[in-house]
Amino acid sequence: MDLQILVGIFPQVLLDGVSLGFMYALIALGYTMVYGVLEFINFAHSEIFIAGAFVGVEILLGLKSAGVLEHLPWVVLLLLVLLAAMLVSGLLAVLIERVAYRPLRAAPRLIPLISAIGVSFFLQDLIRLFESIWRNAFNLVYPTIDPLTVRFEITSTIDVPLKTLVVIVAALVMLFALQFIVKRTKLGKAIRAVAEDQPTASLMGVNVNRIISITFLIGGAMGGAAGVLFGVQYGLINPYTGFIPGLKAFTAAVLGGIGNIPGAMVGGLVLGVLEAFAASYLSLLTGGAFGAEYKDIFAFSILIVILIFRPRGLLGEIVRERT
Amino acid sequence: MTTRWIRPCLVLLLVLVAAVWPTGSSVLAQGKGTVKVATQSPLSGGQAALGEGIKLGTQLAVEKLKGKLEKDGYKVELVPFDDQAKPDVGVANAKNIIADKDIMVVIGHLNSGVAIPSSEVYREVNLAMISPANTNEKITDRAYPNVNRVCGRDDVQGPVGAEFAATVLKVKSVAIVHDKTTYGQGVAEAFKNDVEKKGVKILAFEGTEEKSNFDPILTPIKAKNPDLLYFGGIYDQGAPFFKQAHEKGIKAKFLGPDGLDSSDLVKIAGKAVVGMYYTTAAAPASSPQAKQFAEEYKKKFGKNPEPYAAESYVATDIALRAIDSVVAGGKAPTRDAVTAAIRKVKYSGMTGAIDFDDKGDPKKASYYVMQVSSDDPNKWAENKEAKRLAIAAPPLKK
Helix, strand or coil: CHHHHHHHCHHHHHHHHHHHHHHHHHHHHHHHHHHHHHCCCCCCHHHHHHHHHHHHHHHHHHHHHHCCCCCCCHHHHHHHHHHHHHHHHHHHHHHHHHHHHHHHCCCCCHHHHHHHHHHHHHHHHHHHHHHHHHCCCCCEECCCCHHHHCEEECCCCCEEEHHHHHHHHHHHHHHHHHHHHHHHCHHHHHHHHHHHCHHHHHHCCCCHHHHHHHHHHHHHHHHHHHHHHHHHHHCEECCCCCHHHHHHHHHHHHHHCCCCHHHHHHHHHHHHHHHHHHHHHHHHHCCCCCCHHHHHHHHHHHHHHHHHHCCCCCCHHHHCCCC | CHHHHHHHHHHHHHHHHHHHHHHHHHHHHHCCEEEEEEEEECCCCCCHHHHHHHHHHHHHHHHHHCHHHHHCCEEEEEEEEECCCCHHHHHHHHHHHHHCCCEEEEEECCCHHHHHHHHHHHHHCCCEEEECCCCCCHHHHCCCCCEEECCCCHHHHHHHHHHHHHHHCCCCEEEEEECCCHHHHHHHHHHHHHHHHCCCEEEEEEECCCCCCCHHHHHHHHHHCCCEEEEECCHHHHHHHHHHHHHCCCCCEEEECHHHCCCHHHHHHHHHHCCCEEEECCCCCCCHHHHHHHHHHHHHHCCCCCCCHHHHHHHHHHHHHHHHHHHHCCCCCCHHHHHHHHCCCCEEECCEEECECCCCCECEEEEEEEECCCCCHHHHHHCEEEEEEEEECCCCCC
16 A cells, blocks of 8 residues: 555656756756856845745736736736746846945955845845735735646646646746856856956956846846746745745755756756655655654755765866856 | 033933823823733734734723723723744743733733743743633643633644544544644644544644645645545645645545634635635634624724634633722732732623633633635635534643
């Protein structure tokens, strides 16, 4: 009986883990891009992420109260919300860089880190203040987009919800687009040049400040998109929701090799899948002695082991200096 | 040189006089002093809907019932505190509360995990606490003279749910998930122990602090296909849990404790929880007195009372009666006198008759099993009563 369950749910757990992993990967990109260019951890990124989720929910709720939510095709709806959230989160990231990091760029590295933590607290409570005045609410619920709730039943224990597929496809598209921009375009070349050596890049005619702003814009936009996907997938957000996924995404970025874009994706997937398997299988395998509550301990123990043997992360060595 | 100091000194003097004057005069007008009623409940954060209900229920009671004390020459004030559903914040507030000598009673908390450490602080000065909502057995099992509650207990609430599941729903198997808090885990364990005795098979018993992604927990539960899914916790976590369970296609019936008893449950989970059951120690608004309370509350605050708002009103009513009885003897109220007087109050009101036993439980408390009837949050008060039991609090285990 138990063995049957163990095997039976395997594909479902893998799917849960992969969709969670892509979410982490998208958020991890924001950490990894900024680190690649500035060698500093933007701890406010979890709030940039959740700001995207709030933009999404506000637009959807607005459309719902205007009565047009049901009449728009879901692809259009999703694209609209994604683009708006990417725009807002991207600009927010640029603004944060301009106000809180750029004046400190010459300071020792710990200083902008503290500044980042401060911005993180500030944004959490700013969002909370705004929502409590505007909607008198703390928890906001993503309106259900009916066509997205369709599930494809494969066996009695496995089914694939459409929204999970959407999350995976959207994440893949964005990851490949980003990889293309960084590797194949002139802008990408400039970003890589700034990452490698700022003074030399500026001598070669690269506007360093502009490139750094663009890096924040792209990283923030990815975070905003992840926010919308998070909201669509899990349904409920509040101003503090971003913290835990942000922390896990940061871990994923380190695991994959911080500063490395494919690394963020690999790290996110590994962490997501580990977490899903730990949560689903721990109590089945230990006969209830260890429950799902130990999922993070289990997942992070494995991460520590990986990092002991590969301190630069899974893909860290290859591209560390190049972003 | 000296003239330079005269003017600032005069200004300072004037400011001081201005600051002292009005309070001085009002004390004279009021006569004997101020009696303060404090509330402690989460006014911000994910559980603010229930926490605000506790504050507003108390506020309504204070405004409506303070007349007698005012006639006796006391000014009555409400001082609300926000414990943020966090034990450390609750304890910090409690220290401020005991420092204010005018506070005679605390109405609160919402969360047992916050109430237990905070009440340790109240006990230092024998300050009375009447809880409208804390159902964990440890609240009163410490047998503190100053700690009381007007609601039921989890070691009864859990078995009430178990009884309902086994005899009315006739389920054969159950999966249980809880939130790892004092309250959620406590009630889930009480439910588990009792339902197991009744021959229902426990397929899973899991704790989680997760608030958004329940997929990995629900996937094995779905494969085990239980007849019933029980969540021990509060609605801000329970609602997304049941919503995702429903979306995942889990066919089990849903059941939970009174932490789910809030209109926010359907606001978050929508259609997914229509038809689900929950046990509660909060009286549904069916009696004429409760209906009248609901109307007055709505008129004053522009919204329907949340569960435990009525209990807060009752708790405040009991507290004010106790203070009245102390003042009636002509003495100024003290914390010791009020704490002792609360245990002597014999009360009968909208949630039934309440008089406290020697550890602070109501001698007989009512428990209800309710069914969610609509996905409209405004119709939460219309949820159907599936079963009602009046059960005596169990005696203290030695």
